[in-house]
Amino acid sequence: AGDGSGPVLGEGTGPPAPERVLFPPTFSVSEIKNKQRRHFMFLRWKQQQRKEKLALKKKRKKEREALGDKAPPKAIPKTIENQRVYDETTVDPNDEEVAFDEATDEFAPYFNRQTVPKILITTSDRPRGRTVRFCEQLATVIPNSHVYYRRGLALKRIIPQCIARDFTDLIVINEDRKIPNGLVLSHLPDGPTAHFRMSSVRLRKEIKRKGKEPTEHVPEVILNNFTTRLGHSIGRMFAALFPHDPQFIGRQVATFHNQRDYIFFRFHRYIFKSEKKVGIQELGPRFTLKLRSLQKGTFDSKFGEYEWIHKRREMDTSRRKFHL
């Protein structure tokens, strides 16, 4: 055989491989023409690599132990969250300007407890079964919400009627091919409008090990990881959906968790088993949202003033850059 692996050839698959396989210097496993042999050699090479890696690890560990206290601290593994590109709009908790802005923006009446949230949930035209059920479940999760079906009415005409009837928020669930895939959340007395892409919607019956139905108690709200200014405003929008005083008797909690620009919504019932342990049980629907645009006034796609639009070419260039 002219491939230079003469001494190894004779072994085939029978006798066990030697501890250290010697390859001539300019040899690579991929040059063997015979597939079976090539495969075998490749496995052998892989095993060798693994062994070397293990040996290296052990050596490092031994060194570490040998050093004892003087050992350098363990390296923190890099995660995407660690490597996140620093966003200059990140909110500092003590920032006065942000606090002032938030005291005077459209949600101020809610946070000053002047208004009680009243939500209107509706869909796009002709909703199919899944969307309808999702709307109903969402209505049970959010207190003081009403579901109305849209029979071809224009949103622009619904909005003044809603304002007249004292609604504070409008949720429109857009549907495509019988599954809900978009959410428009609009704060009503000329508040901001946020348009989300909704994915992985799970209805209550699809959730495993779920509990009983959510009761009428007002749930608590958890907002996680909304760090930038944009994230802050979105977080406040979500908070404004729920009444201010949660009823702790109900032990229900609605969570909006932001991770890498995806907002996960979950609805749980919790119980404190002890000081250090809490058990949670998922009830209620779950879905994930991704922000597509934030608009200053109420819903107006043509003439509205957009505060933020997701532009794929500009914003999706880096894997470590997130906006919420």
Add this chain to the structure above:
Amino acid sequence: SSQVVWSMLGNRQFCSYKMTTKTQNFCRNEYNLTGLCNRSSCPLANSQYATVREEKGRCYLYMKTIERAAFPRRLWERVLLSKNYEKALEEIDENLIYWPRFIRHKCKQRFTKITQYLIRIRKLTLKRQRKLVPLRRKIERRENRREEKALIAAQLDNAIEKELLERLKQDTYGDIYNFPIHAFDKALQQQDAESESESDAEREEDDDDEDVDKREFVEAEDSELSDFEDMDKLETSSEEEQEEEEEVEKRASHSKSKGKTPLKGPARRKRPYIEIEYEEETEPGTKTKTA
């Protein structure tokens, strides 16, 4: 010669405008009045012919007469019809006076249909129009994958549990939950010299005698030993210990729920909290039964 034309095109030879289906013959000629392939509707086989056609929302009457048969460029004469429906009908009548009844009638019918669909177009454009935005497959796939990864990175259950425990520590729940013991112990240990608040001090005084007992009891609770050990202490202890004790018992009897409490968990939980005050003395009785 229109006869000749018809006998050629209509029946025997090939007409490129003719479309045949199982039941009908259609004529694709743009000047055709009815759209069917008939002797009376064929614009090629009739030397005197008229149609109504619309362009950009305006309707025109097209006429063809035998005198201009030799001039193909000037063959079709075009008359703009008024926007007013009745007036336009009169105009058609005026222009097609002395023409065969069939053509006049069909022209008016066609004109009516055209105006009706123009009205409908105008109405529909005023309503909301559904804009179809195409999905991009690569982007959809990418976003789905990133969502999955984000979900894994989020570790939602842990995050929620942590947040809830934080809130418990921050005392947002007030007096609902009866776990103050650990907190107080820690406070005592951490701040020996100073007492955090008067309530702490009061508590200290109250539990002075049973401090030792309590301490031991608490450790047993942590390690979750069996009921019987606790039962001994139960007789001599106070109300509070009974509460914890019940929790231990219930927990042990539930055979250790994992992260999420099973269905019966929350529902069952409520009862001990309520029954404590009433069934202080009967509790040991029930325990002996179950034991």
